[in-house]
Amino acid sequence: MATWYEQAVFYHIYPLGLCGTSKQNTGIKEVHFDKLEEWIPHIKKLGCTAIYIGPLFESVGHGYETTDYKKVDCRLGTNEDFRKYVQKCHKAGLHVVVDGVFNHTGREFFAFKDLREHRERSAYVNWYCNVNFNGNTEYNDGFSYENWGGYNLLAKLNQRNPEVKEYLYDVVRFWVTEFDIDGIRLDAADVLDFDFMKGLRKVADEVKEDFWLLGEVIHGDYSRWANQEMLHSVTNYELHKGLYSGHNDHNYFEIAHSVKRLLDICRDTRLYTFVDNHDVARIYSKLNNKEHLYPVTILLYTLYGIPSIYYGSEFSIEGVKEQNSDDNLRPCIDLRTYAQLFENNGIMEWNYKEFPHKDILELIIKLGQLKQDYLELTDGVYKELLLTNRQFAFARCLDNSCMIIAVNNDDNVSNMTIPMPFDGRKAVCLLNPENQAIIKGNQLELTIPGNRGEIVYITK
Template identity: 60%
Template sequence: MSWYNEAIFYHIYPLGLCGAPKQNEYTTPVHRLNTLLPWINHIKEIGCTALYIGPLFESVGHGYETTDYKKLDSRLGTNEDLTAFVKACHEKGIKVIFDGVFNHTGRDFFAFKDIQKNREHSQYLNWYCNVNFWGNNEYNDGFSYDNWGGYNLLVKLNQRNPEVQNYICDVIRYWVSEFDVDGIRLDAADVLDFDFMRALRRTAEEVKPDFWLMGEVIHGDYSRWVNGETLHSVTNYALHKALYSGHNDHNYFEIAHTVKYLQNMGNLDLYNFVDNHDVERIYTKLSNKAHFNPVHVLLYTLPGVPSIYYGSEFGIEGRKERSSDDSLRPALVLADYADAKETNPCTALVAALGKIRQNTPALSYGSYAELQLTNRQFAFARDLDGVRVVVTVNNDDNDAWMNLPAGNASEYVGTLTGQKVSVEGERINVCVHANSGEIWVPAGDMPEYTPVKVEVKEKAVKESVKEETPAAEETAVAEETTVAEETTVAEKTSATKTEEKETASESTDVNTISTATKETAATEEKVTEASEKSTAKEPVKVDPNKAPEDMTVEELQAAILAKMASNGPVTDQMKKTVDDNIWHDSLVNWLKSFR
């Protein structure tokens, strides 16, 4: 096993957290990265053991239009600052991974500048995809080229060019020798060339033991990317969606079936998260703010590697805007949250879960078994070496009792509340508080924890948060309001949630496994019915004059399939990949990527 198998990540978008200017004037470096040194102690104190930080390197604006892969962005400081920062993290036992933006460069990158100057005679002509001197663009370059997401600011690298592969592999070697980095998060990994990723994997195995490659992948069969030849992990957007909508809809079936769907891909250590620099804050997404508790209990206990995005441990809000992601990437002053562990219930919960996760190996390595499932209550076990850890969550406004199969122990203790329950007939009967969760471990076999009051009271959180934004329920977001009904089992289940609510037990006294079994069977029958109905629905008509940003998810999916069909036969797997993507912004970028 490697360090990343039991890591708990903290995610920082440095240009935002440091309050850097939006545009880089390439002037004298400003040592803003040094202002993040106090955050290292905070990261450790809330139980995180690894840091994903990026983008870091010289760029024009938001950081993903790279100008120089070997120079820290001058808005953040110097290479010496970055070396010292990583060293300070390592001294605290925190691993560090950088953002690797290797799918595209900015227009100020040396190879592209050479093409602008020397045109057809440039030695770097083949470094980019489809450079065409019969075309033009909005910059009036006198040539066109492939880009990422429809943005000519992001010039698509030709990853099949051996010179490009060698250059990027040398960048990785440089990052290890210069900064001692422990891994890389690959931006836009879902559009990276697979042979290129194999070359990156070979380099990773060469530069450092257990060097970790994690890719940004939005949709599809994650096992295509996570395997022994390419990447170690990818971003788990499927679970991200299920965690917030499963609570907003009082539909734990969606979460449970998403876990099953992911397990069918194999034993993958996916990168789990509830928010990041590209999506809305979890506290904004949740209709009931009290669900912050069960959402994070699941984040820390379901299979995968958990991650916290900076500021979300304080319960701050952030809403995605069409023209700007600035509200998702705010500048924060750590001193404003100096006593958050003691006064902010969100921070107290995250810190407690970090401690529990570090001291409970079954949560990192244990097998997964579903124990009980209704719309509003969910229980599962993580089993390792004969030790059973039981996780229970409740999204109802009332307490609920659950009777569950236990492990080989005489007594269990709730690590968040300190409750103790005796094992009777190899089962435990536990109370799960309203809108809450608990992690039950055998008493005596694992460390017991000081109870932490983690009820999320909206008033208390708002008082501790410096930045106030309107309540999430007042804004409709395309990503959250439009859901494909015929894709994975998880989405199918979500589509039948209304029927489930009418038939599922609303009782808060859940005493037998048989009830959950019957409800699961009923749900699966409805899923089948919904699937049969979905095959008969009329094709979606797409207005060719409609801007992608104004299309619905269904219209975007139909438009993408039409583009694919114009290029050749569309296989069932291709259709499934499109159907599996229910994220509006991702589909917009996908559609724009077609020429």
């Protein structure tokens, strides 16, 4: 039986952006969880079953320079506001995963402030990596230290220090006890200490049944992080790259190669699959042919993994980095631009207005429903069936049934003849029921319009 996270479809929220909070935390309290709560019916309507929201820790600016690990950023609301938000998410059947920024702290974190004040006499000298009192920084601290990404704003914690380990483990226990969260997404997991993550896995197993650990990892052998001893999953940046460049270059071989390579390396581990997030350009901006968003979205949901939608991309919004700023990737969005809120038998719901590319929103809703209705899309064994530069078909097989997924990145109609993965006798098109999928012997004949795709349910 798959766990909740193995079956999940995630909705990813960067709350400081979505809510349009102040860019810098001046201590002035803001209230935004009422707005976040309004998005819950929308997230449910998309067919999502979990929310990844973060960063949430009290911080100075963009959220990853933590000031207080046990306080919700006052630009969003209070701890009590978030506690009620999680309760409402759970009532709606949504699991909640938050950011864990455990690789580094901000300069206003209590341990770093003590280090600046007391220098060699500080009890927290060994809380940070490579503190050198013969060095200096642009802040004129009179000492230097290891950071993340070259930014001295982000001072790297020494995760091999037992005190630091226990402090951070206690933070996880706190967020489970106080807010009842269901998992942690580890920021910058690719540079976290492996022993620290092994200890964290033990904590996760203790604090809550099926508590999920997701790691942000970009390059490398993902199985080094996602395994029985450490994390449950990592971010699938390799497939993320293939999904847009494989369409831009009309090269489905790239996508198919990544899928086979990752299945060989990671085996049964379901990686966290996405087409955009708070650190990279929006998928609609990355695609040379905007019509390719349709087959890209189908692949996001049907390839082996845990799919995630980044807030706003269901509306095909654009966003690219400008002058090294991520602000365009993390916009404030008013859901009322795209939908109208109404009450239906005491339950608040959204009706969607007409807007460009509404077909993608409707596709996401349909795929979310199919993911819930058909276990083949979660547990089905992957099998490549047909592969050219511009056409790609594969199966997700489970017992005596399977899904055949076919996509076409060409502008023209493709008449595809696809080898059958087993002796099926009935074929039903699930995305467009008026389409015809014909079984002839051991082959499936299927017509796919240009820049489109289909999911065919095959049974004996």
